[in-house]
Amino acid sequence: DIQMTQSPASLSASLGETVTIECRASEDIYSNLAWYQQKPGNSPQLLIYDANSLADGVPSRFSGSGSGTQYSLKINSLQSEDVASYFCQQYNNYPYTFGAGTKLELK
C-alpha cells in the first residue's frame, strides 16, 4: 500500500497569513492526489484533485501543487472559516490511502 505522510500534524496561524501543508507519498503517484477539508462534526469536502485542480465552489485562496511523491496545499490569506483538518489522498493505486491529517487552528 502507498503510505501518505502529512506534515505538520497541527498548525497554528493568524488571520490573513499564508499556510502550507505538505504531503509525501511512499512512491510516485503521478499527481493522482486530492485534498479534503473536514470541519469539526462534518464530513470531508473535496478541495483539490489531480494535485492542482480546484474543485467546484472552492475559494481561489486554496491551491495545490507538486508532482511525483511530494505535494502541498497552500491557503492564502487565512480566513476564520478555514479552521479545519486537512487530509491528502492518493488515488493512483488501490487501496486509496489518506494522510493522517493536519489540524489547522487560529493563533
Added chain:
Amino acid sequence: QVQLKESGPGLVQPSETLSLTCTVSGFSLTSYSVSWVRQPSGKGPEWMGRMWYDGDTAYNSALKSRLSISRDTSKNQVFLKMNSLQTDDTGTYYCTRDYYDGTYYYVGVMDAWGQGASVTVSS
C-alpha cells in the same frame, strides 16, 4: 441535488456483523461509482471498497476477507456488510461518490460524501 445518506445500527457487539445502507438521490448508481470510507475518531480516513457503476466491486485488501459491498439499483441503495467486528472497527462510516465534471470521471476523487454513520463496537 446530490445526496448520500448512511443508515445502520450505532452499536455492534464484538465478533458480530455490521450492516450499513447508503441511500442515494440526485444521481444514478448505474452512472456513478460509490465507495465506503471509514474514519476512527481523530484519525485519517480509510478507503474500504467500492461498487462500480457497472456492478463490479473492489475492496481494500486489508478488509477483503471480512467485507462485502452490494447494491439494489431499484432502491438507489448500496450496502456494506463486514463481519467479525472488533473494537478497532469503531468509527464513522461514510459512503462517497466519484467526481464527474461533465466530461470525465475522476475515479477515486470523492466529491460527495454522506453525513456519516457512527458505529461503536462494544459489548
